[in-house]
Amino acid sequence: MPITIRLVIFATIFAIIVGIALGIVTALRQYSRFDYSMTFFAFLLFSLPIFWVAVLLKQYLAIQFNTFLSDPQITTSWKIGIGLVGSIFWASLLGSKRGDFWKVFAIVFVATFAFLTFVDEANWLTDPALGPVLIGLLAVGIAFGITYLSTGFGNKAALYASLTMAPLTVISYFLVSSSLNSSSSIPQLLRYALITIVVAVAVALGFARIDRGPVVRTTVITALLSGHLIIVDKFMQTWKPYMEEGAVSFRPIPTLGQAKELLTPNEFWISTLDILVHLFLPTIALTLISFAGYIRYSRGTLLEVLNQDYIRTARAKGLNERTVIMRHAFRNTLIPLTTIMVVDFAGIVGGAIITERVFGWYGMGTLFNRAITSQDLNLLMGVFFITATLAVMAKRKSKEAALEELTIESGENAIANKEVEGLTQWQIIRRRFFKHKAAVASLIFLTFIIVFVFSAVDANFGPIKTKGWWKWSPDDLPELRFGDCPNDTIGCPTISLVPKFLGGEGIGLGEHPFGQDDIGRDYFSLVMKGTQRSIQVMFIIGFFAAIIGTVVGAVAGYYRGIVDNVLMRFTDFIITIPAVIVGSVIGAKFGNLGAIILAVYLGLFAWTGLSRLVRGEFLTLREREFVDAARVAGASTRRIIFKHILPNAVGVIIVSVTLLLSGAILLETALSYLGFGVVPPDVSLGLLINQYQDAFTTRPFLFWYPGFFIVSIALSINFIGDGLRDAFDPRQKRKITKKEKQNARAIARNQA
The missing domain is CATH 1.10.3720.10 (MetI-like)
Structure with missing residues (x-):
């Protein structure tokens, strides 16, 4: 049972963060290319069966990616393709004008191509690491980003305090690296986090003279995120030893089970990394289905909040757009979003049951299937009790307005008068x-x-029966096709969509347009x-x-x-x-x-x-x-x-x-x-x-x-x-x- 709860918690948290972030950005870029793309993407995710997504993830993000890691060579075509996708995404997000769009497109494409080239040449996929230099640069970027979102660059005390955490993070990297060994533990990491908070508060108080709250908040968030870079670096350094484990055999992305057996005993980082990689695919499957709701809900809520009188008043008083969004609109957007968060946590349990079936997890889904097939009422009532308890806990915090x-x-008042003159509703x-x-x-x-x-x-249709125009019925058993199928397969599709003037066989269905099953x-x-x-x-x-x-x-x-x-x-x-x-x-x-x-x-x-x-x-x-x-x-x-x-x-x-x-x-x-x-x-x-x-x-x-x-x-x-x-x-x-x-x-x- 804890396995299912752990999966649900990971998926819910990830869906909340990514979904709300994308939803707010799409609201701010309403009617833009990015807005239309994210809207279509959200509807697409709404329409995907979770078991279908899970099977695709097993095939492409596990089996084929593991095969790729045996010889991780990124071809030029892949670099160009990934660069184009990334360029279109960031250009649609940041390039509001046509000129800005192509500038951002070019910059992102060149940067992505260069980064993938570095990853390919440095063999970074099989032996990754951040190192003190990259950790320092990322910490500086985190400081600027958190300061801008939290207080704005006008608050110099918050900016300087956050930037101070970057060199302190690099110093901490050298101080704690030796202690992050096989005997590490969760309590040890929590102690480091507490020390980080204390140091961040001290630094913030040293820079702040008045209105210390925003400065302390900004510095603490920056310090915690920067400190996590050290943990991420340690996991990245553990990646190669983990792949060399006999139970892994250089195929690190699992397709079945919730943990590997026969790993090196008492190795904290390897065992923890093993748990994380086993959570990887099921979490993505649940997140892809769940976070579409957060995108649509946060977008609609923010658009409604931005039309309120107090937002117009804030803008009329001369507040900059960042302050209006982060201090007024964003906070009020989160109020109704809390309802969907807690309800989604309970509802995603149903998706976890299907996901566990696909990935072979021994959790609540397996117990539920066993209870039904064996008609074990006690086990079935236990599953019902757990899921109902989660939902009741969510209901106590949810508001009826969300439903x-x-x-x-x-x-x-249903239709504005100026729009409907001479027309019925x-x-x-x-x-x-x-x-x-x-x-x-x-x-x-x-x-x-x-x-x-x-x-x-x-x-x-009840007593009414209609005759179909297709010559085969589901009960017919025609001869199974063998010889003319590629890759020695059987029953391959005969549908052709390429015209003859383009070198194809012409547009047509053929004998079996979708192929044949195992028995023909x-x-x-x-x-x-x-x-x-x-x-x-x-x-x-x-x-x-x-x-x-x-x-x-x-x-x-x-x-x-x-x-x-x-x-x-x-x-x-x-x-x-x-x-x-x-x-x-x-x-x-x-x-x-x-x-x-x-x-x-x-x-x-x-x-x-x-x-x-x-x-x-x-x-x-x-x-x-x-x-x-x-x-x-x-x-x-x-x-x-x-x-x-x-x-x-x-x-x-x-x-x-x-x-x-x-x-x-x-x-x-x-x-x-x-x-x-x-x-x-x-x-x-x-x-x-x-x-x-x-x-x-x-x-x-x-x-x-x-x-x-x-x-x-x-x-x-x-x-x-x-x-x-x-x-x-x-x-x-x-x-x-x-x-x-x-x-x-x-x-x-x-x-x-």
């Missing part, structure tokens, strides 16, 4: 939605996928059938969750009092258990009854988030004047709820259900991957990935095609949901187009 973040203003919503290009493109793409998938192979079945028909099943399950879950969530939220929000308390406490009880755990129990019990029955039962537990949002909307709408007028007119409670309030809350329901569909297909595929969802002889996308993940190195197409359809469907739904949210939200600011800017400049010149 109602998508609440959309309704009623007479639904016409304005439709116009706003169709201005969201990504949402419109996603709607077209999703419609195409649904039509294509359900027309390709035979489909069942046409994989295209299997993927089409699996996509059909996943889409059906997705819509059924969304349908039942929408009905139950709307009814529960409406009743709780309208009646309030004891009815609200009873319904919301029951909702909290359901929320305390991660969806993967609930779904696994349901799948183990009802999965053999068919995918449709499984989807119905999953829908009975997927409504909790929607009910909280609808409740918050009803709490607001029930106090509006039009509701009071309906009561005075003698309208019944049923009529008030369903005829007056509910139509005005339809915006939040539509947006929430749309986003719920994305989570539903990811949940279904995750359960099928774990073996608790759709079961053979039925087919689903998650089941296909589970069956053929071991064939990734020899026949990767068996892994890629199902994953492509999962990601495409989830990504399209997420963009559609984002477009609907913008369409229903009156607080969204419309971006001024380039043509409108040109017209405004022309009018201004004519008037001048």
Whole structure:
């Protein structure tokens, strides 16, 4: 159990730091290239199944990287490719103007190329180290960065005190290096950290005369971060001895287990490094899925804070932008973010269960799988108790406002009057939605996928059955292809996308466009059938969750009092258990009854988030004047709820259900991957990935095609949901187009 908690803590902390940092930067660079790129990146991560990500990490960041370390030669093409990616990232972040963009691009490209050349020539990947010179330079950079963010360069005392920590860090490097040996321990490192804090406080007090608090804070943070460079250097020096261990054999990035056996006993640095490298891939997998939420949430929160009156007042008083952002906006942004932090800590446990399955960890996920398969109720209750306790601890600190973040203003103020003259509310919503290009493109793409998938192979809609146009069915067993496949593989894909005039075979599907599985079945028909099943399950879950969530939220929000308390406490009880755990129990019990029955039962537990949002909307709408007028007119409670309030809350329901569909297909595929969802002889996308993940190195197409359809469907739904949210939200600011800017400049010149 502590193994799972350790993994969750590492992933949560890393996701918080990276996600909030990127979210705030994207908010400050709103409507820039960087903002659009990070928005797409966040939606992409939202749409990735965690088991799919974990398998990819095993293949590329473990197996292939370990092979690369056997002869770590960075080719020129790799240097150019990495340099281009880094240049585009930093140029988009720092180059607000076209001229600045290309300057930053050139500088970063040259610096990245030079650094990779140095790493290649110095064999730094197999024998890394920082050394006192680089530690000193990095400490100076940390001092400047922390001072700028904390107090600004105008506070000379903070700047000088922070810079003083750089030479002290170098001196400390020589003083403590000999004591950082195999007998080191965590208490020893904590003592060094305490000494660092004491020295930093003394240095800060020596420079500060007035307002000592900011100076002390800045110096202590700088000292701790600079001191960590010494620890990082020691771990880097341990890297080569660690790879030379017999249990490692120069393949340091593990793919299975949580620790190596047979390492040198009583070697603190090697054993600690072993724990860290085993945490590396699972932490990245959980972080990639988790920190997308922090990006979107922190971006939206900061943009809302920047529109507040006190921010405009601070700017009007002449405060510089750094002070406005760091001292006023950033601190108030963190207040609502604390709610998602604690809730995410409990929710990420469900992802850890899947991750442990992929990486072979013996933690809570393994115990949970064993409890279900062996029907061990005591063990199952223990897992439920731990996960529920984590969620309850999070709930005590979370505020209801965080669960109602998508609440959309309704009623007479829902649309600004200046925007809607001569148009109905639904016409304005439709116009706003169709201005969201990504949402419109996603709607077209999703419609195409649904039509294509359900027309390709035979489909069942209850008593209605349709005939597909594809010649193979999932049950057919054509002859398995051998001779014309590359690398001595079998059943390779025949799809061709290169025209003949470009030297290809022409555009066409061929005999088996997605290849064949191990026994010769046409994989295209299997993927089409699996996509059909996943889409059906997705819509059924969304349908039942929408009905139950709307009814529960409406009743709780309208009646309030004891009815609200009873319904919301029951909702909290359901929320305390991660969806993967609930779904696994349901799948183990009802999965053999068919995918449709499984989807119905999953829908009975997927409504909790929607009910909280609808409740918050009803709490607001029930106090509006039009509701009071309906009561005075003698309208019944049923009529008030369903005829007056509910139509005005339809915006939040539509947006929430749309986003719920994305989570539903990811949940279904995750359960099928774990073996608790759709079961053979039925087919689903998650089941296909589970069956053929071991064939990734020899026949990767068996892994890629199902994953492509999962990601495409989830990504399209997420963009559609984002477009609907913008369409229903009156607080969204419309971006001024380039043509409108040109017209405004022309009018201004004519008037001048």
